Amino acid sequence: xxxxxxxxxxxxxxxxxxxxxxxQAPLGSTLIAxxxxxxxxxxxxxxxxxxxxxxxxxxxxxxxxxxxxxKISDLVGHSRILWAGIFxxxxxxxxxxxxxxISLLFVSRCVMxxxxxxxxxxxxxxxxxxxxxxxxxxxxxxxxxxxxxxAAGGPALGGEIVSLFGxxxxxxxxxxxxxxxxxxxxxxxxxxxxxxxQRSLGRLAKSxxxxxxxxxxxxxxxxxVASKLDGAIFAAxxxxxxxxxxxxxxWEAKATAPVFDPRxxxxxxxxxxxxxxxxxxxxxxxxxxxxxxxxxxxRGTEPREIGYMLFLMMIxxxxxxxxxxxxxDRIGARQAALLGSLILFSGVLQLWQLGSFETPRDAIVALxxxxxxxxxxxAPAQAASMGAVEPSQAGMxxxxxxxxxxxxxxxxxxxxxxxxxxxxxVSVARHDVMIRLFTAxxxxxxxxxxxxxGASISTVKSA
Numbered sequence: 001x002x003x004x005x006x007x008x009x010x011x012x013x014x015x016x017x018x019x020x021x022x023x024q025a026p027l028g029s030t031l032i033a034x035x036x037x038x039x040x041x042x043x044x045x046x047x048x049x050x051x052x053x054x055x056x057x058x059x060x061x062x063x064x065x066x067x068x069x070x071k072i073s074d075l076v077g078h079s080r081i082l083w084a085g086i087f088x089x090x091x092x093x094x095x096x097x098x099x100x101x102i103s104l105l106f107v108s109r110c111v112m113x114x115x116x117x118x119x120x121x122x123x124x125x126x127x128x129x130x131x132x133x134x135x136x137x138x139x140x141x142x143x144x145x146x147x148x149x150x151a152a153g154g155p156a157l158g159g160e161i162v163s164l165f166g167x168x169x170x171x172x173x174x175x176x177x178x179x180x181x182x183x184x185x186x187x188x189x190x191x192x193x194x195x196x197x198q199r200s201l202g203r204l205a206k207s208x209x210x211x212x213x214x215x216x217x218x219x220x221x222x223x224x225v226a227s228k229l230d231g232a233i234f235a236a237x238x239x240x241x242x243x244x245x246x247x248x249x250x251w252e253a254k255a256t257a258p259v260f261d262p263r264x265x266x267x268x269x270x271x272x273x274x275x276x277x278x279x280x281x282x283x284x285x286x287x288x289x290x291x292x293x294x295x296x297x298x299r300g301t302e303p304r305e306i307g308y309m310l311f312l313m314m315i316x317x318x319x320x321x322x323x324x325x326x327x328x329d330r331i332g333a334r335q336a337a338l339l340g341s342l343i344l345f346s347g348v349l350q351l352w353q354l355g356s357f358e359t360p361r362d363a364i365v366a367l368x369x370x371x372x373x374x375x376x377x378x379a380p381a382q383a384a385s386m387g388a389v390e391p392s393q394a395g396m397x398x399x400x401x402x403x404x405x406x407x408x409x410x411x412x413x414x415x416x417x418x419x420x421x422x423x424x425x426v427s428v429a430r431h432d433v434m435i436r437l438f439t440a441x442x443x444x445x446x447x448x449x450x451x452x453x454g455a456s457i458s459t460v461k462s463a
Contacts, residue, residue, distance in 0.1 A: 157173060
């Protein structure tokens, strides 16, 4: 085998390893859904309690740790943090396997959430550093497709393994995938290209902005908890989150080693790509929660039919994500994102007739276009935003990007609760208001896409 062939094969194997590792976060968040009733019976716990602890708890930890994990990976090395995340997955799985009650199960889910928070920013940073600019769009397209497949396939996989091996098997489901990823990473190791600082734990601790981390964690945690409540408590939590968020931004602007460097948002491509992802997630997560409420309350539709409808949207995303990556490399991020935005806008525009839809089948074309548009937009937005930052800040940028992705979804759920209430029974007109808000988010995304690099992504700053 000649050296060029070896280099290509090494790059492919390493890419596969990183994609598999990063997919465990969305897979872990969704495959437990079908196991919750069995877990409740197995440990004798209330379903509402275990859902709150094992699902909401997972989300809180995963979102809160994304930003700090990215910053830490810049300091100690992205590969080291990736391996730490893989190790934590194993620890979390062991806790779940041994748990006899809700307490250890909760610890298990929190540990696995922290593992995902370490792995995803480290993976994005490694892809930014090791993938050449002319192939970056394609790889980030595969990244988006892999994450989508993992999220969409989680419930199906969870259902199968619970049926075959019992509910404890969901805590082990990630391990075979991680074993493959670890094997490939050992066989084809990725060198650290950002020359991380070698430091003791004490010196590392002094380099971390714990005040900023605390303020960020408080703001995001309050928002997530508020999304599960309503009334006066909801309003108080949202206001408190806003105060914590503003304080966080003010603190980071003055911090010597910020966990979220506000100067990243002075980079047009980073700002545009990040806001595109957040705006599109606002619309996507909103539809995932709104449409089931609409068809259940006003049309009496069975959950299975609604599930198939939403699955088609995910299929559109998965199919389009690698196409968007290839278009990014061929025609440039701006052109690829504008094409995706046009399709996305056409899809959401059809939903303006939601009040006339009698069955989920009426929404299939709109949702296929919606999913396809998001899939096309994801790769150019991600590739341009990550390509705009310095290699030394790749981890932090990845953490910011991941956090903004989640923030878009969290804000969508908050707005949805405020407009529709907890059960969506207010009126069809209120649902129409939400569709208008989703359309506004898509328009914002389209405007941001015009600020992406117009030429091939290879002209964006390379490592």
